[in-house]
Amino acid sequence: MSRVHDMGGRFGDGAVVPEPETEVFHADWHPRALAVTLACGSLGQWNIDASRHARERLAPKDYASFSYYEKWMAALADMLVDKGVLTPDELAGGRAVGPSPLADRKLTRGAVAGVLARGGPADRPAQIDVAFAAGDAVRTRRHAHNVFVDGGHTRLPDYAAGATGRIVRMHGHHVLPDAAAHGLGDRPEPLYAVAFPASELWARPEHPRDEVVLDLWQSYLEPAT
Structure with missing residues (x-):
């Protein structure tokens, strides 16, 4: 997801301004x-x-x-x-x-x-073994790209590519968006919550000890050695 929508950590877009939680819609349409x-x-x-x-x-x-x-x-x-x-x-x-x-x-x-x-449940029966457990150190793929389709959909943000974090928990086996978005089947994989320190993601974070937690599929990850 390294195109225009992949805005995390990009300079020049201005501050994030939280909106009132009571304001669900901003226009009648x-x-x-x-x-x-x-x-x-x-x-x-x-x-x-x-x-x-x-x-x-x-x-x-x-x-x-x-x-x-x-x-x-x-x-x-x-x-x-x-x-x-x-x-x-x-x-x-x-x-x-x-x-x-x-x-x-x-x-x-x-x-x-x-x-x-x-709703539309995305959890599916297990098809591959679980590779990681809570507390394991992992590293994301160096490039945030879809391995099936050039320029295709992925939920690995560009700012987290090549970053090292730790597994917080496993969510179960879920549909792999990289495949499902392109009609390639569900291909369910283990889905993990992975915590990354701000200092691992940003060059000069305002709060280096803050963490960002991302939900990432197993094929996005490898053991951090």
Whole structure:
């Protein structure tokens, strides 16, 4: 994830300003954007990792200028066309031409609460052995890249590439985003919470003894020797 969205530790983006926790949406159309995205996801044409990758693939000028939900809607439009759910003309005109073969998959109003309550579990049965335990020292891959697809999706941030940390806990076996985002199957791996000292991640950290905890898949890691 070394493209425009991989902003951790990058200079020039200004301070992080926390928002009031009571302010969920900032505009009237934001909850509609969320609802439309969830409804389209119920069509079963992509998974959450593919949707994240779609946002990452927005043009840099658009990613830098769009608001949070503008990114969601732009990526959703791309996926709807890429997957053949809509044609570019249908999207531009705001109206479908003829019935959709996906109509029976639509998310009805009465089903929304149940779908949101169930969520989309990402844990899967174990397929590979667990390599690390709490307290183990590990190092991340030197380059934060997808090993399956050039320029593909990964959850290893660029700022943590080649960094040394320690395993805090194991979360179980979870879908590997690097594969799932590109239709390569779930390929579940052990997922770990890994703590990194700020001094390991940043050249001149303001608080060197602070820690950043990242959830990282086993194939991102190797023993630190």
